[in-house]
Every structure is written in C-alpha cells, then in structure tokens.
Amino acid sequence: MPESRTTTDTAGPRSGAHPPLLEVRGVTKSFGGGRRRLTALDGVDLRLGRGETLGLVGESGCGKSTLARVLLGLERPDAGTVRYDGVDPFALRGKDLLNWRRRVQMVFQDPFASLNARMSAADLIGEPWRTHRDVVPDARARDRRIRELLSLVGLRDSDAHRYPNEFSGGQRQRIGIARALALDPDVIVCDEPVSALDLSVQAQVLNVLSELQSRLGVAYVFISHDLSVVRYISDRVTVMYLGKVVEHGETDDVFDRPQHPYTAALMSAAPVLDTSRATDDQEIRLKGEIPSPFDIPSGCRFRTRCWRAEEKCATEVPPVVVRESGGAGDDHTALCHFPLEARSAWA
Known part of the structure; x- marks a missing residue:
C-alpha cells in the first residue's frame, strides 16, 4: 500500500510536473457580517490542467456554486489567489478583462431555463459574439461557424432556425454547450449539466x-x-x-479507497449500477443534520456527523494526510485526524 504521511499544508493538490492551466490557492469567500457572517469558501485549493476534467462534489451548501462563481470571475475572493496561466483575472481591467472572459465559459444546470425562448438556436449560439465582436468578424463567417458548432454537438444545420420549444431537453443542453464553445474557451464550468435530463439522455450529453x-x-x-x-x-x-476541501485525488483512487469518512459516506449512499464495483460493506448512515454555515463546528467541521470522531476532533483542526499516488498523478490527500485506509475501516 502506498505510504501515507501528514502535512500542515491545506488539503489541495500539489502543483505537479507541468504548470496548471488554472490554479486556486487558499481562496476564502464570506457573505454578510458580524454574527451573521457566512463563510462559503474557507482556504480552497484546486488545480486544473489543460484538457482534463476535475469533478467537484459535496452536499448542497458546501460551496460548489460559490467556487464556480469565483472561477468565472463573478465573485471576488476575500483572500487567496486565482491564476489562469499565471494571470490574476481580478487584476485585469477593460479590454484585458474582456479578452480573459472568452477563456472561461459556463454550461448551466437547467437547459429549459438557460435558453431565451424568443431566440433561435443560431441566435443563442451566436449571442456571445454580440459582446466579443472581433471573434467572428462578419455575418458569413458567423453562419459558417454556427453550422460547425451545431455539427460538433450532434445537431443538424436545419436546427439553426428552430426555437427552444422545438427541442428536447438533451438537444437544448447541446445548444447550451455549443454556445459555451462559441468563444473557443480553455475552461468550461459545468454546473450540474445533466441533472435535469433523463438517464439515457444524460449518457448522450456526457x-x-x-x-x-x-x-x-x-x-x-x-x-x-x-x-x-x-x-x-x-x-x-x-x-x-x-x-472546505476535505479530500482530493485521482478519480479511481478516491472512489475505490476514500480516506475521509465524509467521502466514504457519500460513496456508500450512491446507487451502484456497475455490479463489478459492488461491495459487501454496510451502508454508512450519518447522524444529525448538516451544521449551519453560520455556526461551523470547532476543530473538524465534520465531527458532529462522523462515527469515528474522538475528543481531539473537537479541539484540533485536522492535518492533511497524504497518500502517495505511486504514479505520475496527484497524491491522494484528505483533511482528517483518523483517515480510512480501506473499506473495512468504515465500520
């Protein structure tokens, strides 16, 4: 089994062998003030390389959407840094900021609400060019590019003149994806992009x-x-x-060998469709309710629901436990006093 160790660094990935496309370090974001101050993000680290997908999971209210707004430049962090190719988007102004916004686009959760019902598919896909006019300079080039984007997402040229009510949910989300691609971005933030779709349609969009x-x-x-x-x-x-980021690592490593009890509980609650991955472990039932973000528990913030919590969990902030990946990828990190080493440790 790969070696585990602890560190005082935050629970984020190491920088890796190659410079990341996107790097977030120590980002904190709060709302309100005084006794009604809500800390939505607390020292969040993450890294995204070119051409890869970073999955972001957690229960509602964990800060995922706030983090997405920070990555899109819609919310300024209170502390920490955000870098795209080493550039701080929050330091940009005017044309430099406008040019940067091309690089990061969004696919929304609800394809029924995110498309203007009064606009055709062609108008929806070409809408970003109304702001970024120099990307596709003339009408003929725009028509050609719209057809290319429709083809990329599996729609037909003739769909360009149809309206959202003439499309299925999956087709609408394809239009949303085509719109996100219109500015040739480096990064697309996908916020629950298939949750509103039927299961078979989800697979098609994925x-x-x-x-x-x-x-x-x-x-x-x-x-x-x-x-x-x-x-x-x-x-x-x-x-x-x-x-807070409580665990991070390569996908299969996190799913097959979760270190944090919260991650193990999430995996336990998830339906298993692939019977080859099924186990005989008992389902983990968390006790209590999610604490209020206005009153985060001391020490380990998960301790009030954790079946492995001990006295030190209430008084000490947990260290980051690092399990070596054994390969070229990121090490597997978790923010926990008593990390799990195997599924047998769940009980």
Missing part, C-alpha cells in the same frame, strides 16, 4: 462533452451530486464539505 474534450482540448470543472456521473467523466475529484 459522451458529447467527452468527445469535445478529446477533439478540442478544452478543460472542464464538472460540478455534480451524481457520483456515477463524476466517476465516468472526471480525471480527478475534489470533495467539499462546509466550504
């Missing part, structure tokens, strides 16, 4: 995203509650709880 990544080299930050979807599409996984 395959479209995977094919586009192979073809275009675009990187994804993929936010989802569905762990089977995250496992299918992600290269690495970051697990969040109450604004």
Whole structure:
C-alpha cells in the first residue's frame, strides 16, 4: 500500500510536473457580517490542467456554486489567489478583462431555463459574439461557424432556425454547450449539466462533452451530486464539505479507497449500477443534520456527523494526510485526524 504521511499544508493538490492551466490557492469567500457572517469558501485549493476534467462534489451548501462563481470571475475572493496561466483575472481591467472572459465559459444546470425562448438556436449560439465582436468578424463567417458548432454537438444545420420549444431537453443542453464553445474557451464550468435530463439522455450529453474534450482540448470543472456521473467523466475529484476541501485525488483512487469518512459516506449512499464495483460493506448512515454555515463546528467541521470522531476532533483542526499516488498523478490527500485506509475501516 502506498505510504501515507501528514502535512500542515491545506488539503489541495500539489502543483505537479507541468504548470496548471488554472490554479486556486487558499481562496476564502464570506457573505454578510458580524454574527451573521457566512463563510462559503474557507482556504480552497484546486488545480486544473489543460484538457482534463476535475469533478467537484459535496452536499448542497458546501460551496460548489460559490467556487464556480469565483472561477468565472463573478465573485471576488476575500483572500487567496486565482491564476489562469499565471494571470490574476481580478487584476485585469477593460479590454484585458474582456479578452480573459472568452477563456472561461459556463454550461448551466437547467437547459429549459438557460435558453431565451424568443431566440433561435443560431441566435443563442451566436449571442456571445454580440459582446466579443472581433471573434467572428462578419455575418458569413458567423453562419459558417454556427453550422460547425451545431455539427460538433450532434445537431443538424436545419436546427439553426428552430426555437427552444422545438427541442428536447438533451438537444437544448447541446445548444447550451455549443454556445459555451462559441468563444473557443480553455475552461468550461459545468454546473450540474445533466441533472435535469433523463438517464439515457444524460449518457448522450456526457459522451458529447467527452468527445469535445478529446477533439478540442478544452478543460472542464464538472460540478455534480451524481457520483456515477463524476466517476465516468472526471480525471480527478475534489470533495467539499462546509466550504472546505476535505479530500482530493485521482478519480479511481478516491472512489475505490476514500480516506475521509465524509467521502466514504457519500460513496456508500450512491446507487451502484456497475455490479463489478459492488461491495459487501454496510451502508454508512450519518447522524444529525448538516451544521449551519453560520455556526461551523470547532476543530473538524465534520465531527458532529462522523462515527469515528474522538475528543481531539473537537479541539484540533485536522492535518492533511497524504497518500502517495505511486504514479505520475496527484497524491491522494484528505483533511482528517483518523483517515480510512480501506473499506473495512468504515465500520
């Protein structure tokens, strides 16, 4: 078994052999003030390389959407740094900021609400060019590019003149993906992009995203509650709880050998469709409710629901435990006093 060790660094990935496309270090974001101050992000670290997918998981209220807004430049962090190719987007102004916004785009959760019902598919896909006019300079080039984007996401040229109410949910999400690709971004933040779709349609949209990544080299930050979807599409996984990264590592390593009790509980609660991955472990039932983000527990913030918690969990902030990956990928890190080493440790 790979060696484990502890460190005082935050629970984020190491920088790796190659410079990352996106790197977040120590990002904190709070809302409100005084006794009603809510810390949505608390020292978050993450890294995204070119052409890879980072899965972001955790229960509702863990900070995933706030982190997405920070990555898109819509929320300024209170502390910490965000770098795209070494550039701080929050230091940019004017044309430099406008040019940077091309590089990071969004695919929204609800394909029924995210498309303007009064606009045709062609108008929706070409909408970003109304702001970034120099990307596709003339009408003929725009028509050609719209047809190319429709083809990329598996739609027909004739679909360009149809309206959202004429498409199925999966087709609408394909239009949303085409719109996100219109500016040739380096990163696309996907916020629950298949949760509103039927199961068979989810698979189709996920395959479209995977094919586009192979073809275009675009990187994804993929936010989802569905762990089977995250496992299918992600290269690495970051697990969040109450604004904190509690575990990070290569996807298969995190899913097959979770170190943090919270991650193990999430895996235990997820339906298993692949019987080859099924185990005889008992389901983990967490006690209590998720604490209020206005009153985060002392020490380990997961301790009030953790079946392995001891007295030190209430008084000491847990260290980062690092399990060597044994390969070229990131090490597997977890923020825990008593990390799990195997599924047999769940009980």
